[in-house]
Amino acid sequence: MAASPAPLFSSARHRAQRDRLAQQPAGADFLSPIIAETLLDRLSMVTRDFARALLIGGHDASLAAALRTTGTKLTILEAGPRLAARTGAIEAEADTIDLPLASFDLIVWPGGLDTVNDVPGALMRLRALLAPDGLLLGAFVGDGSLPRHRRAIMAEGVRPIARMHPQIDLSAMGNLLQRTGFTMPVVDVEALTVRYGDWFALVRDLRAAGLASRLTPAPPPLTREEVARIAAAFAAQADPDGRVAESWRLIHFSGWAPHPDQPRPARRGSGKASLAEALTPKA
Numbered sequence: 001m002a003a004s005p006a007p008l009f010s011s012a013r014h015r016a017q018r019d020r021l022a023q024q025p026a027g028a029d030f031l032s033p034i035i036a037e038t039l040l041d042r043l044s045m046v047t048r049d050f051a052r053a054l055l056i057g058g059h060d061a062s063l064a065a066a067l068r069t070t071g072t073k074l075t076i077l078e079a080g081p082r083l084a085a086r087t088g089a090i091e092a093e094a095d096t097i098d099l100p101l102a103s104f105d106l107i108v109w110p111g112g113l114d115t116v117n118d119v120p121g122a123l124m125r126l127r128a129l130l131a132p133d134g135l136l137l138g139a140f141v142g143d144g145s146l147p148r149h150r151r152a153i154m155a156e157g158v159r160p161i162a163r164m165h166p167q168i169d170l171s172a173m174g175n176l177l178q179r180t181g182f183t184m185p186v187v188d189v190e191a192l193t194v195r196y197g198d199w200f201a202l203v204r205d206l207r208a209a210g211l212a213s214r215l216t217p218a219p220p221p222l223t224r225e226e227v228a229r230i231a232a233a234f235a236a237q238a239d240p241d242g243r244v245a246e247s248w249r250l251i252h253f254s255g256w257a258p259h260p261d262q263p264r265p266a267r268r269g270s271g272k273a274s275l276a277e278a279l280t281p282k283a
Helices: 011-021 031-044 061-068 081-087 119-129 147-152 170-179 199-208 224-235 275-279
Strands: 052-056 073-078 104-110 130-141 183-196 244-256
Touching: 011 081, 031 061, 031 104, 031 130, 031 244, 052 061, 061 073, 061 104, 073 081, 104 119, 119 130, 119 170, 147 199, 147 224, 147 244, 170 183, 170 244, 183 199, 199 224, 199 244
Parallel strands: 052 073, 052 104, 104 130
Antiparallel strands: 130 244, 183 244
């Protein structure tokens, strides 16, 4: 019997990273408020109420509070045991959720889809947790993010070891939503530019947002010489004012659990208008 492949990401390191979020000072994580604001804005454009909502991740108290103001009964899922205890959340990983089917009308996932070991499996579980016509709404740091950081860690003299997570791109996310049974999928990207005085400031932002590496096996620690080489390679990409403009790409996604009353695309060949006639110049 073939052995199961080793997981790409460490669940133990994920839980530890999540718990560290509960210990950091307010305002340390610049990314979560941006994602939360965008998700809430998109949710405000949906003209219906959601009686039961699931929030995946309990570190952003303001997002949880904002969801509660909509009148929804909110359940929180959190991987970090200490953070789960502090927020009254259910302790679980997103790809191992075990809750009753069709329990929620709305699921909000503000970051983390790209670092579960079984992305299709996680989406299928969430699809099963949604009641018919329920909405999944989320975001994550996607493909094309942090190009200057990536170039820096490949600097000459730095061991060629995988240190960054693989990233999901726009088209792959759309395909994943369709393959896992969601209807009316929408996927788009929001580009952010953050200017850093040095590489160490970027590393602090990654850790504060819970985005440090959780690859398994864990890559060996950088030596002092490697750290110096990476910092120098990052600084070499600076603008004339000495600051490095780093790019973040936030991929936003949404999809609905199927329902008979949802609009459906017209059957191929059912159109009555002629494209040739439409393109013919009028006299």
